[in-house]
Amino acid sequence: MVTKSGFVALAGRPNVGKSTLVNGMVGRKVAIVSDKPQTTRRAIRGVATTEDAQVVLVDLPGVQRPRDALTERMQRRVESELAESDAALFVISGEEGVGPGDRWIAGVLSASEVPVVLAVNKVDRLDRPRTVQVLSDAAELDVGEEIFPISARTGRGVAELRAHLAGLMPEGDFLFPPGDRSDQPLDVMLAELVREQVLKRTFQEVPHAVEVVVDELEDRGELTVVRALVWVEAESQKGILIGAGGRMIKSVGTAARRELERELGTRVHLDLSVRVRRGWRADEALLDRLGIE
Ligand SMILES: Nc1nc2c(ncn2[C@@H]2O[C@H](COP(=O)(O)OP(=O)(O)OP(=O)(O)O)[C@@H](O)[C@H]2O)c(=O)[nH]1
Numbered sequence: 001m002v003t004k005s006g007f008v009a010l011a012g013r014p015n016v017g018k019s020t021l022v023n024g025m026v027g028r029k030v031a032i033v034s035d036k037p038q039t040t041r042r043a044i045r046g047v048a049t050t051e052d053a054q055v056v057l058v059d060l061p062g063v064q065r066p067r068d069a070l071t072e073r074m075q076r077r078v079e080s081e082l083a084e085s086d087a088a089l090f091v092i093s094g095e096e097g098v099g100p101g102d103r104w105i106a107g108v109l110s111a112s113e114v115p116v117v118l119a120v121n122k123v124d125r126l127d128r129p130r131t132v133q134v135l136s137d138a139a140e141l142d143v144g145e146e147i148f149p150i151s152a153r154t155g156r157g158v159a160e161l162r163a164h165l166a167g168l169m170p171e172g173d174f175l176f177p178p179g180d181r182s183d184q185p186l187d188v189m190l191a192e193l194v195r196e197q198v199l200k201r202t203f204q205e206v207p208h209a210v211e212v213v214v215d216e217l218e219d220r221g222e223l224t225v226v227r228a229l230v231w232v233e234a235e236s237q238k239g240i241l242i243g244a245g246g247r248m249i250k251s252v253g254t255a256a257r258r259e260l261e262r263e264l265g266t267r268v269h270l271d272l273s274v275r276v277r278r279g280w281r282a283d284e285a286l287l288d289r290l291g292i293e
């Protein structure tokens with residue numbers, strides 16, 4: 001049988017639903033999702049395999065103007081991943097509509113060699129006239145051959161989009177074993193699941209100031225012991241994360257433990273400590289070690 005395989009890089013503004021879409025196409029959670037912009041910090045490969053095609057979806061940080069070493073690295077990574085992909089999937093939020101940020105991304109994509117497919121996401125939030133309007137605004141961006149109205153949340157249109165992307169891939173052997181879903185190291189995935197619970201419960205600058213690092217992972221068979229550090233940048237943020245009487249960190253811990261148990265298939269003992277690590281987002285050597293490159 002002739003098989004097809006290749007890489008599809010996701011481009012789009014922060015918060016348009018790229019990670020939700022990758023999870024939907026892969027069929028399980030490989031990337032965390034939140035309602036805060038700039039949730040994704042690393043390029044994450046999600047592998048969607050069917051009988052005759054393997055599409056490796058490269059989930060990427062939302063395209064934005066860099067503010068510090070962290071966001072600068074995120075943007076550089078977006079550019080290099082796009083250049084190396086077999087196709088780009090440009091995701092727009094139908095709920096927000098087409099804006100200047102989308103036009104800027106369209107310009108970058110038009111200038112590149114890779115074929116572009118457009119997805120207008122969150123159509124579950126739109127009535128019919130509004131959907132028609134956004135699709136026509138998206139067409140005016142004049143990038144990409146096809147536009148797919150989808151809802152990553154409900155799954156509407158996602159299978160068709162995935163099949164279309166598979167058709168664009170070059171002929172070749174599978175790049176990952178068909179059972180693989182992601183290239184993320186286990187400790188990073190677990191840290192991300194903890195960060196997802198922090199993002200759910202924090203606001204303003206706090207979500208951006210938090211990073212989670214798993215520093216101990218002990219497999220005791222039926223039980224996995226996970227020790228994780230939750231970094232923040234200021235004492236005041238530490239106070240917020242611990243919460244009155246420790247309620248906030250307890251709530252994060254309980255919810256994260258459930259997520260880790262689902263991921264690992266064992267019981268989990270999760271130990272979280274909150275640490276102030278000033279300026280971690282500007283520390284290049286540290287970002288290297290965090291695998292944010
Ligand atoms: N209503 C609706 N909400 C969606 C849909 N897809 C994603 N969302 C929500 O949009 C928010 C952002 O989703 P993410 O998948 O984290 O977005 P992202 O583009 O990966 O964001 P960054 O990583 O910050 O660039 C979350 O609250 C999602 O639940 C959709 O199809 N419909």
Ligand SMILES: [Mg+2]
Pocket residue numbers: 018019020031032033039040059060061062
């Ligand atoms: Mg994301």
